[in-house]
Amino acid sequence: MNLDEEILKDFLVEAKEGISKLEEEFVELEKDPENVEILKSLFRTMHSLKGASGFFGFKSLESIAHFSEDILAKLRDGLLKPEPEIIDMLLQAVDQIKYIVAHLEEHKQEPIDDRVLEFIVSLSNFTEKLKKRIEGKEEKKEPEEPKIEKIEAEKTAEEKPEHEFIKEEAKEEIKEEAPEVVATPVKEVEKEEKPKDKPQDTSAVLPTKELTETHVKVDVHLLDQLMNLAGELVLARNRVVQLASKFHDADLQRSVQTLSMVTSELQEAIMKTRMQPIGTVFNKFPRIVRDLSRQLGKKVNLKLEGTETELDRSIIEAIKDPLTHLVRNSIDHGIEPPEERVSLGKPEEGLLVMRAYHEGGQVVIEIEDDGRGIDVEKVKRKAIEKGLLDPREAERMSEKEILSFIFKPGFSTAEKVTQVSGRGVGMDVVKTNIEKLGGTIELNTMKGKGTTVRIKIPLTLAIVPALIVTSQGQRFAIPQVSLRELVAINPEKDLLKIGNTDFYRLRGEIIPVLSLSKVLNRPQQSQEKNLVILNAGDRFFGLLVDQIYDSEEIVVKPLGRWFKNIPLYSGATIMGDGKLALILDIVGLMKMLGVALEELEKGLAEEKVLTIEETQFILIFEVGKDNFAVPLAVISRLDKVNSDQITTIGGKEVLLYKGKVIPILRLENYLPISYPEYGEEISVLFFTEREKTVGIICSRIVDTLETTLEVDTTIYQQPGIIGHRIIHDRTVLFLDIFKIIEMFDPEWFVVKRxxxxxxxxxxxxxxxxxxxxxxxxxxxxxxxxxxxxxxxxxxxxxxxxxxxxxxxxxxxxxxxxxxxxxxxxxxxxxxxxxxxxxxxxxxxxxxxxxxxxxxxxxxxxxxxxxxxxxxxxxxxxxxxxxxxxxxxxxx
Amino acid sequence: MDEKKNALALVEGKKGLLKDKHLTLITFYLGDFIFGIPAEKVVEINKDLEITPVPLADEFILGIMNLRGHIVTVMDLQKKIKLQGDLNYRLNLIIKKDNELLSFLVEKIGDIMEVPVAKLEETPDRIEGLDRDYIENIYQLPDRLLLLLNVNKLFEN
CATH class of the missing domain: 3.40.50.2300 (Response regulator)
Structure with a gap:
């Protein structure tokens, strides 16, 4: 199905809903003619019907809706009274709309039918008449009105059947119904009886089309319940399959197989009921964008991409408002007026792209415009003005940090509050709403070039693909969103242990490692040999587990209140065999990792940070009494060797390590530090570049910590040292490792260049x-x-x-x-x-x-x-x- | 179990009439005590459900279990109300509050009782062998005391 058809389908569903709503409300209105609320609602429904049909270019439909809306507006504003004949006309209009919509559904185009045109003409005349009546009201006395009206109504009503009869010759089916029509208006005018049964009567004017319902509204809770039950059915089925395999009965096997298939299909179908293409939301935007751009005098070309991307229904519902807000923002603040665009050398028409795609078990929605971008300076000024930001602080902040103020409550950059955006609902609300869904929002802007807002949300709140791992025989689920890769390792050999933290070197990057059994505080019996590489935001870490199983689609169920204080779980799920598995919360896990590091950071917090924080893992080690630090990433390997592995060959000190001869570098030879005494066991830091490796000897590895690389460069000014910093009450010298190695071997870095x-x-x-x-x-x-x-x-x-x-x-x-x-x-x-x-x-x-x-x-x-x-x-x-x-x- | 359910249904029916004056209690045994819990709070009584432990949870939490697709927290009531003695758990008593399910293990289910509300008594300051804070009221049975469990308190964190 192409996009147009998809939109049309949505339109039809909406139109049908609108029609039944109109019918219901008209009936209600007749019972309670003074109810302005009903009138308002009728007006709105008719209005959106008009808008949507206008968007599709369905002229007849639009005209009928237009005139009806016109009448409804007058009723709503109290200029007219909802007299039966008016309601009658409106109901006829609804019938006409119904007929056209049915035709649209079948033929994808409006009917070419004189009757429709005639109706439009009479509706138009009727509207005119009403208009005159309102105008006349001011001059003439009221009592006269109804009379004229009645006569007029009679006329219009009588005119109709005439045409009908002509048509009848061609179409037999209407014959029977048509005479009734003649009767109705008379009855109505004479007796002014209860209008309740009129809808049926008037509808006979046209070949009545019952709109076939292709969609049914179902309570989401019911779907949830169905899904739960389907899950249970699957489990019961599994048990039956197992039991059946014990009996070697062909009939039983066949039945069980059928049961099995039907169950799977049923489950799939039920899962599907909750999924909807994002197009159901996106397709509302052409209209919104059109209206907005007109209202604001801008030209906007909206492009929708990836409308078929499926999302859970509940999420679709929930993103509608945030998306609308973002689109409004883009048009209001982002895209410039046509003249301005032309003068900037941009095409007159602004481009707004709404894009959705799947990425790693999540749905990414991007709203991209090629407008003026966000003025960071303006944001900064505003933030300062609003007292959200200290001016001195502002100077030190990066663009990204300043942009984040847009999401702060009570912040709006619009210079004047326009009708369109700036209605007190700020970006902070958008952000909160997205975060409530477990999503994230991100802003990228380039001044003069445009802004892209990227929203990442989970596919569904209920079902996520997850990797199943075990720790001591218990299964745990890891959401695939956070999963990067799996590595089989030998923890003895492949992990660097520094302080209390393990590290693993993954293609040159050093990443911290957690052991699941340790994190869960369980006695370690088996050795964990599988490393699951995970990421939370920009940070990567490894999780050691016993075994890795398949990836499965799991249904996330919340845990009870008693587990809220444990950050490690985001829920639980029921596995295929009916047993439960806890779902690990990756952000929570990462925090476990961060605790130690945070404490260290706290100690450092007193020192003023003058640079923008860029944290790195640094390795702190001792040579004699002096403490040194190097970024962990430059070290290729860490190991302990026995002192007898170091020998002197050809006047050079070398280390025999894993069958290789590696030159040894002693820092005390290049830096003015006291000569240390080494014990039996010596720690070696390996530095490798272009196949060449050198081992740097140190007395002890002290720790690693994640910290900014801020140093004081004033005191130690000598080659090989960048500066110093106090860490844990000790002076730590930051090594310029490249310089040291050059001092050790001036040829080391010399390349052909x-x-x-x-x-x-x-x-x-x-x-x-x-x-x-x-x-x-x-x-x-x-x-x-x-x-x-x-x-x-x-x-x-x-x-x-x-x-x-x-x-x-x-x-x-x-x-x-x-x-x-x-x-x-x-x-x-x-x-x-x-x-x-x-x-x-x-x-x-x-x-x-x-x-x-x-x-x-x-x-x-x-x-x-x-x-x-x-x-x-x-x-x-x-x-x-x-x-x-x-x-x-x-x- | 079906009998239990039937009995429950019967009680449900009667409840309307006696509502003002009576409280329907499901009773159960734990150690030397007999406890009562309002029948409308009880979802069901079940046997042999597998409990999945939740590492790092409080010590009075035994874990979670699967009740036809719902996750139920299983509490060790003995630890929660600081009941002394060795117990032999056999049955899951599953209760509900605000859509949250909680199960705890009991040794034996007793009768369903209609207790006149007027006859309920204040909990004494001290009850030997358990934490009196979890007891809402007491009711004097002919031979012993029935302790009315404070369900809201159990759901408190």
């Missing part, structure tokens, strides 16, 4: 980076690689430096999260200046993420790398310079 480059003039790179730690580290490894480096502590300074010396820099490297001006803005600003249109830009970040990558590339960056991956950063720089050189020579 130098030979080619020496002839050319030095290449100068501008590095925008706020953290002193990274400033030094990156600067040093760039200098090692033969570059000249200038450092700017934020985007603003970087931009100033560029402007002052436009010719000087061959490349810009920038961090993302920086105070004053962040990397996003910097890249955008640089690209805005024609002079720098071709300046290669490399964006660096401490955490990898596709989203950010996509965004910076869209903004005009040329490459994106993780800071600590020195090798890749250098390769990328060389590639960028190469391309840029070629471009220049071409020009």
């Amino acid at each position: 130098k030979e080619e480059e020496i002839i050319e003039e030095p290449v100068r790179i501008l590095l925008a980076e706020d953290s002193p730690f990274f400033q030094n580290l990156i600067k040093n490894y760039l200098i090692q690689a033969g570059f000249e480096v200038d450092v700017a502590e934020n985007g603003k300074v970087a931009l100033e430096k560029l402007m002052q010396n436009p010719e000087q820099y061959s490349l810009l490297i920038t961090d993302i999260e920086m105070p004053v001006m962040d990397g996003f803005t910097l890249v955008a600003e640089v690209r805005k200046t024609p002079q720098f249109a071709n300046l290669p830009i490399l964006v660096q970040t401490s955490l990898a993420g596709e989203d950010i990558k996509k965004k910076v590339m869209e903004l005009g960056a040329n490459a994106y790398q993780v800071k600590l991956d020195r090798e890749k950063v250098l390769t990328t720089i060389n590639e960028l310079l190469e391309t840029s050189k070629q471009r220049i020579s071409h020009a």
